[in-house]
Amino acid sequence: MPPTFSSAKTRTALRASARVSLDLLLILGMATVTLWLLGLMWSVVWPLVIGLLLTTLTWPPTRFLRRHGWPPAAAASAVTVVFLLVATGVVALIAVPVASQSGELTDGVMEGIHRVRDWAAGPPLNIGDDQITQASDAAISRLQDSAGSMVTTVVTAVNTVVNGLVTAVLALFLMFFFLKDGPRFLPWLTRQLPGRLATDIPVVAARGWETLGVFVRSQALVGLLDAVFIGLGLWILGVPLVLPLAVLTFVSAFVPIVGALFAGFVAVLIAMVSNGLTDALIVLAIIVVVQQLEGNVLQPMIQSRGLGLHAAVVLLVVTLGGSLAGIVGSLLAVPVAALFAVVWNYLREQLSDPPQEPRTDERPAGATAPS
Structure with missing residues (x-):
């Protein structure tokens, strides 16, 4: 005989599915609103995130100093100064050798351009000097026509650099305060x-x-x-x-x-x-x-x-x-x-349910009851 469906069970299953779907929609709506609020506060959230990441990197030496009797402010200040020195040293380690060999690099770039030009002039491309000159003139005229957009791009780049510097300074200050007062945060949060x-x-x-x-x-x-x-x-x-x-x-x-x-x-x-x-x-x-x-x-x-x-x-x-x-x-x-x-x-x-402990009055099978 073909199986028969119970209308009561069907309605119960549909109600349960509808309830779960409604719960999922509410969760997705709450997540969307949360992301929208984070977007509105991104100028504050982004330095906070960077400050937290930097704090996780610099907390081990701060903890070491505090365990050896340093006051929290002194330990946080020392680690922050060392972090700045290390960051400055990294920048100098990259910039100084590059600046000292900038002349050689410039000559190498010009030589590379000439090599590419000579290669393009030969087979299989066979691009002549007249074609290269025409392409250069077309590129220059295009740059002149898009001067307004270039100015806008430059202004946007400057604003990006300024915002990056402001974010870095805020993240640095937040890192200092996290290193100084971080261990007191969880007790304070517990009281609130x-x-x-x-x-x-x-x-x-x-x-x-x-x-x-x-x-x-x-x-x-x-x-x-x-x-x-x-x-x-x-x-x-x-x-x-x-x-x-x-x-x-x-x-x-x-x-x-x-x-x-x-x-x-x-x-x-x-x-x-x-x-x-x-x-x-x-x-x-x-x-x-x-x-x-x-x-x-x-x-x-x-x-x-x-x-x-x-x-x-x-x-x-x-x-x-x-x-x-x-x-x-x-x-x-x-x-x-x-x-x-x-x-x-x-x-x-x-x-989850806690694991059930065995009852003390249970006896293995075949055991005799005490007299």
């Missing part, structure tokens, strides 16, 4: 929250802080591996400015996608103007191999092991973050996903 929230939110915040620290340390390890491998390849090929290029590779590893592209472009350019086109192609191949190994193997493995996320999840969230918010989305995708995992694991712990 009512009831069960006074226990749950501080626990989640502490776990989230540990997760951010793991993310920053894993990103630094990935950048160090990139700098070592790429710097070793440049040193074997005899490319100049190996140390500045390695430092630039390490620093740019903290900015996904664009940082790697920028560091790779600089390395290939210097290899081309100093060693020629063949070595530049070899450097390009080394950078591509290292970046593919880092992006598809090392980074997902290191971050998935430290953050408790699967390697495939890391790849997917980085892709999703880049498609939604560009560079910033790629930078924040992994820590945000890790924080969501922290919240979900805590909720699962609180909602």
Whole structure:
């Protein structure tokens, strides 16, 4: 006989599905409103995020000083000053050698341009001087016609630089205050929250802080591996400015996608103007191999092991973050996903039933009752 369907069970299933769908819509609506509010407050949220990431990087030495009797303000001040000195030293380590060899690099660039021009004049392109002159005149006239848009672009670039400097200064001050007063935050938060929230939110915040620290340390390890491998390849090929290029590779590893592209472009350019086109192609191949190994193997493995996320999840969230918010989305995708995992694991712990302990009056089968 064909099975018969119960109308009561069907209505119950439909009501349950409707209730779950409504709950999901409410959650999505709340998430949309939260993201919209974050967008409105982004000028404050972005320095706060950078300050937190810098604090996770500088908290271990601050904790060491505080455990050895330093006052909180003195320890935070000392670590902040050392951080500024290290950052300034990194910039100097990149800028000074480049400036000292700027003349050689300029001559190499001009020589490279002449080589490209001579190559284009021969077969198979056979581009003559008249065609090159016409192309140059067309490019100059196009630049003159788009002078207004160029001015707008320059103004936008200046505003971006100014906003970046303001963000860096705010993040630095926030890092100092986090280092100084960070340990007092969770007790203060516990006193402000009512009831069960006074226990749950501080626990989640502490776990989230540990997760951010793991993310920053894993990103630094990935950048160090990139700098070592790429710097070793440049040193074997005899490319100049190996140390500045390695430092630039390490620093740019903290900015996904664009940082790697920028560091790779600089390395290939210097290899081309100093060693020629063949070595530049070899450097390009080394950078591509290292970046593919880092992006598809090392980074997902290191971050998935430290953050408790699967390697495939890391790849997917980085892709999703880049498609939604560009560079910033790629930078924040992994820590945000890790924080969501922290919240979900805590909720699962609180909602799951505690393990049942065996009853003391149970006796194994076949045992005799006491007399």
